[in-house]
Amino acid sequence: MSIINVARIELLIARRNMWVATSVLMMAVFSLVLTLAGGAPTGSVGVSPLTVAATSITTLSVYLVPLVALLLSFDAISGEAERGTLALSLSYPLSRAEILIGKFLAHFLVLGFAVGVGLILSGLLVVWQTGNADMSFFPLIRLFATSLALGSAFLGLGYLVSSLVRQPGVASGAAIAIWLVAVVLYDLVLLGALVSDGGGVFTKTFFPWLLVANPADAFRLLNMPDVLVPELTSGISNAGLVSGFAGQLTSLLLWPVLALLLAWAAFRRVEP
């Protein structure tokens, strides 16, 4: 019951948060624009236009979803500790786990709304463009579910940072750093290693697993059928084959759980 109450008040705050409204709008606009842009070469080799749209949106979501998740979560603990409301909340019959889960629930719903609105609009656009509603919506559903898993992982990481760092200013810096490392630098380093290795042991044995260990890359691999990624190095599509669907799914589902558990462990040690 307390979880629901925490989630309720968080949703109320999110509803009036300019930044949340901006994220929803941003996700919707980008999804629509990418669907429109991706719609041009349809008819090629029998690929469903929805698959094309989902693939385009994936390339963007892999950056945006973690960003939105971190921005929703970095202030959750440190901000409340700073404002004194954490001390007050903890003087109520309310456990830390309930606070964390309640906040997570609210932020998960916000994320689901932001991603969902964009994807529904994209789906409608494709149906309208092709004049055909009789197609498989699986790529969009898969993209929605995996976006939520990816977002949850970064929500958890955001709470972790927020618990470890007292000042909200530092927490926001740390959150941006996590985003940069996880969705930008990690891939660059791996690609660099791949190039210098030149198809050696690293490429064959370690690289596929290192790639899938990053939830952002697992998300990318899950949502991009190999036929559609000629622009990616053959190394990456091979990697997708080695780790396989199970490996990618495991990574994407394990990360949220792990990140939330770590966040809880760190939150337990926060003195309000």
Added chain:
Amino acid sequence: MSLLKLEKVTKQYGSLTTVNEVSFSLEAGQRVALLGHNGAGKTTLMRMMLGLTTITSGHIDILDTVPGDSQARRQTGYLPENVAFHGALTGREQLRHFARLKSVPVTMADDLLHRVGLNDAADRRIRTYSKGMRQRIGLAQALIGQPKLVLLDEPTSGLDPVSRHEFYEIVHELAGEGTAVLLSSHALSELETSTDRIIILSQGRLVANNDLASLRRNARLPVRLNVTATANTADQIAAELGGQRVNCSSVELTCQQDEKVALLGQITRLGEAVKDVNVIPVSLEELYRHYSKSTPEDQ
């Protein structure tokens, strides 16, 4: 049976001892003021009672359980010293949230908004509230769910004189219903008439813990009497009673509490020469200064 009992409670931050072997207890219906200089350890003490920070040594018994226990938290109200509620919420939303957390009907939140005089502003965003209005939200939430014990850390800061008066009326009502109230404050004058007991901390040590009358008696600070003369008799009165002439028509005398009645008798016997007498009791402020300088042994 005490609602709150502290035994030799000590708090250390590294090598800094901020609360040092403090013991006292609080009974139902008592209004107790916790006084002390900045950094004396008042806030730290309250945070320990609530389980918000650990106790280095000693023991706290709160509502028959340990600090932080959810049973104790359900029956405790707390107003932190510094709290900034989320500006995007309205006063009513914020207070109803707290009512839900304590599992009491949300209508109770509405009643409390009324009680702290926020009825008109209840549906405005807290962002638009004045400092005193925010303080009242804090007060209102501390009263939710008819707590048995209320801990208020500087509750009157930011309140205007009328609101302060209203606040002490609320405290009086609470005590009447059997709630124990512990409040810290730096505004001493208003506490004299509105508390049953005063606890003074100095450098983390408890230096006084008694009702005002006993504190006055034990401190043995002189009572001041101000005698106004009728005509040009001030010098004569000063000579007769052994006082100090302060201006052309009045004389100031000092005596111990137990000599006061005798001295008044002496003054009355001067008859016509005396126009008026004012007895100025030892103020809480003087007592506070006296006890703050003392060590725990001579309380």
